Amino acid sequence: MLSxxxxxxxxxxxxxxxxxxxxxxxAYDLQEALADRKLASTTILTVLSRLENKGFVxxxxxxxxxxxxxxxxxxxxxxxxMHEVLGGASDRTAVLERFVGQVSxxxxxxxxxxxxx
Amino acid sequence: xxxxxxLAALAVLLAWPVPVLLARSRWPSRSPxxxxxxxxxxxxxxxxxxxxxxxxxxxxxxxxxxxxxxxxLLMGEVDRIESWNALALCGAALLTGHLLLNxxxxxxxxxxxxxxxxxxxxLLSSPLESxxxxxxxxxxxxxxxxxxxxxxxxxxxxxxxxxxDSEMQAVIEHEKAHVTQRHDVVLVLFRxxxxxxxxxxxxxxxxxxxGMLVEMLADDAARRSxxxxxxxxxxxxxxxxxxxxAVEPAAVEWGGEASITELSARLSRLERAPLxxxxxxxxxxxxxxxxxxxxxxxxxxxxxxxx
Numbered sequence: 001m002l003s004x005x006x007x008x009x010x011x012x013x014x015x016x017x018x019x020x021x022x023x024x025x026x027a028y029d030l031q032e033a034l035a036d037r038k039l040a041s042t043t044i045l046t047v048l049s050r051l052e053n054k055g056f057v058x059x060x061x062x063x064x065x066x067x068x069x070x071x072x073x074x075x076x077x078x079x080x081x082m083h084e085v086l087g088g089a090s091d092r093t094a095v096l097e098r099f100v101g102q103v104s105x106x107x108x109x110x111x112x113x114x115x116x117x
Numbered sequence: 118x119x120x121x122x123x124l125a126a127l128a129v130l131l132a133w134p135v136p137v138l139l140a141r142s143r144w145p146s147r148s149p150x151x152x153x154x155x156x157x158x159x160x161x162x163x164x165x166x167x168x169x170x171x172x173x174x175x176x177x178x179x180x181x182x183x184x185x186x187x188x189x190l191l192m193g194e195v196d197r198i199e200s201w202n203a204l205a206l207c208g209a210a211l212l213t214g215h216l217l218l219n220x221x222x223x224x225x226x227x228x229x230x231x232x233x234x235x236x237x238x239x240l241l242s243s244p245l246e247s248x249x250x251x252x253x254x255x256x257x258x259x260x261x262x263x264x265x266x267x268x269x270x271x272x273x274x275x276x277x278x279x280x281x282d283s284e285m286q287a288v289i290e291h292e293k294a295h296v297t298q299r300h301d302v303v304l305v306l307f308r309x310x311x312x313x314x315x316x317x318x319x320x321x322x323x324x325x326x327x328g329m330l331v332e333m334l335a336d337d338a339a340r341r342s343x344x345x346x347x348x349x350x351x352x353x354x355x356x357x358x359x360x361x362x363a364v365e366p367a368a369v370e371w372g373g374e375a376s377i378t379e380l381s382a383r384l385s386r387l388e389r390a391p392l393x394x395x396x397x398x399x400x401x402x403x404x405x406x407x408x409x410x411x412x413x414x415x416x417x418x419x420x421x422x423x424x
Contacts, residue, residue, distance in 0.1 A: 006241050015240050054236050076243070078254060081237045085258050 010039075012046050015056060019074040024060060024067035118177060120414045125168035127410060133161035136319045138188070146382055148392035149333040151400040153303065157325050158404035160310050164216055165410040168209050173415070175206035183415060185297050215350055219313035220306075238271055243314035251277075257355050260420055261292040263301035270296075276355065284351040288344040294338030329379050336383055345387045352401040356380045 005086075018025060018035050025033075048068055051057040052055045056077075060067040130409035139145070145152030172183060178199065190198065198206075242250035249270040252258070257276040262269045263289075270292050280288065295301070307327045311320040327387055339348050394402075 009244075012240050012243075056236075056240065077237055081234070081241060081252075082254055082256060082258075084234060086256065086258060112178055 007047065007050075010043070010100065011051055013037075014044070014047055015051065015074075015111065018068065018070040025067040026065040026067055028065060030068075118385075120181070120418065121174035121177060122413055124166045124173060124411060128163060128170055131159050131166065131318075131407070132317065133319060135159060136323055140319075140322050142395075143167040144392055145326070145330060146333060146386040147389055148397050148400065149330040149337070151392065151404075153327065153330045153334070153396045155400055155404045156330070157306070158305070158407040160307065160323065162407040162411055164310075164388050165408075166414075168212050168216075169411050169415050171205045171209035171212065175204075175209060176200055180422075184416040185422050194294065196255070216309075216313050220309040223309035224305055227308070229263060231264065234268060238269060238361060240241075242271060247289075259288045259292055260357070261295050263299070265297055266297045279354055280351060283326045283343055283347045285350045285355065287339045288355070289350040290339040291335040291348075294335040295331065297422045298331075298334060298338075300335070303327065303331060329382060332379065332383060333386065336387075337399050349384055349387055350381065353366045353381055 013034060014030055017030060027041055027048060030048075031039060031041050031044050048057060048059070052059055052068075056071055057068050058071050060069075132206070136156075139155065139159070176183050176186035176190065178197070179189045179194065185262075238250060238252070242252040245251050249272055252271055252273045254273045255275040257273060257279045259270070259272045259276055260272065270289070272288070276288070277285070306328065307320075307324045311317075311324045314320045335354075336348060391397075
């Protein structure tokens with residue numbers, strides 16, 4: 001049984017592999033790429049189906065074995081995330097307690113002067 | 118007829134002049150904890166007196182004591198009720214349902230949004246030794262994602278480049294305070310209040326004020342570990358750095374006036390002495406009194422009838 005932490009890190013490794021290529025990969029391709037971790041193919045399939053449920057991975061059932069690819073690029077996901085963090089999302093306080101909000105360069109300059117630094 | 122009138126008067130006071138006055142006053146930044154208690158008392162006592170006013174008005178023809186009146190009403194005297202009183206009772210029921218439903222919806226929605234964000238963070242960041250997670254984004258950000266079981270603190274690569282060790286410590290202590298003081302719970306309450314009463318300009322104002330007060334509380338926690346100057350530098354550096362979100366320019370469509378106010382308020386208060394203890398206690402007493410008034414107005418006739 002995998003711990004939640006290991007599972008999380010495995011999800012990340014698999015997404016990194018899928019993000020790195022334009023092609024679809026099968027569970028066996030992934031198992032091979034992660035050969036140094038000596039993972040069972042069932043483990044890989046479990047992680048893939050978790051990622052599919054979360055909407056990060058798309059599965060094509062046309063071919064055998066099933067082919068997997070990322071639903072969006074890493075950059076797109078990062079943009080989504082930063083959009084929420086920097087307050088572009090409509091309900092910006094909903095999830096985060098951010099360190100500060102953003103200011104314009106002029107405002108920042110005023111503040112710097114205020115601090116005398 | 119005293120109870121419904123007094124409760125309605127209190128509801129009006131707490132819906133408008135009192136929060137406007139509080140939002141305008143300058144002392145809250147000198148004692149954010151006391152001010153936060155007062156805001157919560159205003160919100161809860163406000164809702165309580167609104168519902169109580171409708172309830173006691175609706176029940177007034179059946180006696181001064183709401184409990185006995187309800188029993189009388191339900192024991193077959195429903196046909197005796199006047200339409201105005203019936204309307205008030207419906208209003209009380211609707212308002213109660215509306216407030217509770219919005220609280221539940223807001224909690225559920227925030228939790229769903231939080232979980233989605235957490236999934237993204239886990240995929241896009243790597244764990245640091247400190248237990249925080251490192252996001253490889255050039256925009257300098259730090260925030261915490263509060264959860265019932267596990268809370269994640271996220272810092273970006275851009276932030277690490279920008280801040281030195283002591284400034285970084287200020288940021289981390291600030292985020293830790295959000296977590297340990299459960300600011301997410303306070304915020305969700307005010308978000309629900311705003312969601313229930315979107316036509317109340319003050320609900321938006323209250324949410325913003327409360328958001329600022331929790332930042333100040335977290336700043337105060339950071340000040341226990343780092344000198345004020347270091348915290349001030351961290352506030353300015355992070356605030357200034359965020360005008361260039363390299364990821365997506367469209368992200369900065371908000372902010373503006375509100376955030377400059379927030380930043381300068383957080384900076385200027387560092388030079389002001391905290392509110393003297395007796396005054397702080399006075400604020401807390403006022404908050405308790407606010408909660409006591411509607412409770413007493415509703416409970417006294419009940420107790421009097423029982424004695």
